[in-house]
Amino acid sequence: MMWGHSAMLRNNPAALIEAAQAEPLDARAKLLRRLVLRGIIGGGRGHVGPALSMIEIFRVLYDDILTVRPDEPEWPDRDRCILSKGHGCLALYAILADKGFFPLEELDTFCRTGSRLGGHPELGKVPGVEASTGALGHGLSIGLGMAIAMRMQKRTSRVFVVMGDGEINEGAVWEAAMTASKHRLSNLTAVIDCNGLQSYGATTEVLDLEPLADKWAAFGFDIIEVNGHDTTALRNAFAARSDAGKPRAVICRTIKGKGLPDAENNADWHHKSKLSEAELAMVAESLGAG
């Protein structure tokens, strides 16, 4: 069975987190992380940890899964990918720039006056951004509206909505989950970046979400739970539509700040203003210079 590996680990988040921690970074993983840091350094601020936990999620989506046209971002038959946890936007900006939706140099303008790249992504400003997000808990509702529309228009486009684990504290997410299930939206995939930390601290302490897979399953989703830095596992999880007439939830166990040793699992790196010389040296050592 294709999902055997994931299914086996479905109820063992601890093992997936351990695997996520141990997952090595290849050259592309480091390149995309350097692009995130380019934005942080350019803007003198940004959400570091929440972006770095999602790099593999976006890498796999844009390298292997989504059918999109960087030179025609509003192509009607494209797949839609909404970043609902908008504060992690540098991960999205990095992959969009890498794919050619806009020039890489624009990452240097992050959050600056006159830039298109704000601290939360905005529809209509940034090519490739599918919704204005930043207020948490909105993306899944918008995404299910799109998924219904795709079905009505008889398009085969899929809709992915990437959320954070802290984000799904929001009640509106669970309203959307019930609705997606009601409409049997097998063209909709909810991707949950479970990095285990929200702004104040551990999600288990602030507002415990576990058992998370059981929750999504109870809300009518087809569940796959993976190591969110394992590109093969992510590719398998995203590749096929749910065949059970259900929306899918891919629960990605990730490491907040993945790739920067000092930032990993460190709530202090949720958001950073200016990086110190020592921090810049740590970034260069961890990710290379280019």
Next chain:
Amino acid sequence: MRRTCVNMVYELAKRDERVVFIGSDLGAGLLDDMKAEMPDRFFMEGICEQNMIGMAAGMAQEGYIPYVNTIATFMTRRCFEQVAVDVCLQNLPVRLIANGGGLVYAPLGPTHTAVDDISLMRSLPGMTVVAPVDAEEMRRFMAQTVEHPHPMYIRLGKGGDPVVSADAPAFEIGRAIAHRDGADVLIVSTGVMTERALRTADLLAKKGIGCGVLHMHTVKPIDTAQLIDGAGKVALLVTLEEHNKVGGLGSAVCDALDEHAAGVRPDVLRLALPDAYPEDYGSQDSLLEHYGLQPPAVAASIAARLSR
């Protein structure tokens, strides 16, 4: 007015396949004919209003024109962030049909009386706010909503409201309707209060006071030209609304006068609900009377102000 409004959604849906209806958990049987004829464009999504607004935004992004219907207080208070971010920030043609504007739900208490909806909605950039006076006007107005390219808030009355708009000129979103002229005072009103304004003008006429009525069905964008023109002809301008005095029609009128008619504005009397949650039950009419917003009290307030 309420039934006319939702029935018009069905009519519009027959003419334009982009039109969809999304309700929360509305009355049994609502739009059964639409549901039967076009089930893929009729949605009843349950008591999850925030999700309903986001869903409408997502569909609007893909080319649909969603008409969303729930109770006004839930639409505006509960869903404010979804309306602001998903609909207005993204400037999408979502229509919010709000049941029970003002004091319609008086017997149900303050959780259901929408006395702050206009204030909340007109504070949102890009939002158009419309409160028709009766079912006939609702029909004329709804026919124009499909092509309006921006978000829209539609405030509904109770239903069975007296029809006073039949002889009014053709409806145009954003263009106020001058129902009558008067030399001494001009009442600017919106929604069903225009019917009370007309009765007030009759009462004042008997006292020899010439009272005009300007029906500001579209509170945002407000018709500045007709407002300024009317204000320049009278000594007293009265705003009359079924809404908290903070942020509603009176505020919108004074904002426009301050911005466009500084130095020449007449005396302004703002008649509205107090800045408080309604403290009694009863009926829409009984609460309006309690707060001095029925025609005899309005006429008395105006006469007193003029003789000051």
